[in-house]
Amino acid sequence: MVQTWKKCNENELTHSGIHYLLAVHTLLERSGYARGIDVARLLDITRGSVSITISKLKSKGYIAEDMNKFYQLTEKGKEVVNSVLHKRRITDIFFKHVLQLPDSVAEADSCKIEHLLSKQTAAKLLSFVGYFLSDNNEATAFRKGFEKFYYKCQSGENCQICDMECFFAKHDMS
């Protein structure tokens, strides 16, 4: 538990850096080019900050420039963007269609964790969602059953699942 804390923060790319890459990707898709000012507007930060962060991403090999100094994603950059977009997509679907959370909550939570999930977890989650949403009889029956189900720990007792006094029993989940 504690021993993972430091490793937790050891990433080649920061959350912020990833969002710069996503922004460049979005802009390239949307308009075919991405300049500093465009990234600044999209992320709602200053041109100065963009200039600084993008040059770091360039020196790390995630971003390149074309002859007009417009940004391009390198292969390495594209790989990161692809990976993160897939993870977001999967968590988003999981939250919305499995857990049936409101879109706003699903999207906020997806944004927070998208880049943190390991490849393995994302792949398994994809597999799970694939099965859950499939036409299989078991999946269909399971979905129906879950609709009617609401797990609530007995107030005052230990939660059967998490084996400790239940936090959720004491709080309004509205």
Place this chain on the structure above:
Amino acid sequence: MVQTWKKCNENELTHSGIHYLLAVHTLLERSGYARGIDVARLLDITRGSVSITISKLKSKGYIAEDMNKFYQLTEKGKEVVNSVLHKRRITDIFFKHVLQLPDSVAEADSCKIEHLLSKQTAAKLLSFVGYFLSDNNEATAFRKGFEKFYYKCQSGENCQICDMECFFAKHDMS
């Protein structure tokens, strides 16, 4: 997507701050007291850093001191710790027993996202895990079916689920 980015980082407590609270909690459980040096050792950081961060947490009302200046969690602090521990427990169980991920992966990913999940998502996830692991016939059948199932996007085609070229199809997930 982009509009959530800034909000994503607006938290009363930082990830780091939460881990200080968890450390104090762990120490109180383990030895009955928590001093600066204990937190420093547990988190593998210096006494100086602990001193600074803990005083911030004190002024924010998460930590108090007894007469010997040993740390205590305030009600507010306990609430945060409880909430995070529950979220970790739930994600941990989900990763291990639903997704069947190896413990190491499950724990690493839980640590990364535990504090980021909204209350609503955690509550729904708990509910889901409760149903999935239950004795209901549908749940049992579903679990059996999922064991044999492995979703794999067709290479070169768009993934049915995520509606874009599949990242996982191209990568070794070992």
Place this chain on the structure above:
DNA sequence: GTATATTGTTATATCGATAAAACATTTGAT
């Protein structure tokens, strides 16, 4: 009860993300 060791605190410094402002360069309009 003094000397030593342990613990806590307070500079000072670095790193990453950011802002604001000054400055530099490029683009565009006429």
Place this chain on the structure above:
DNA sequence: ATCAAATGTTTTATCGATATAACAATATAC
């Protein structure tokens, strides 16, 4: 081609997390 506007870069500063190191306060050993 010139001037104004837009864009990019650099500087200075803040904030949060951290480290080191100096210093202060406590504990502990003898």
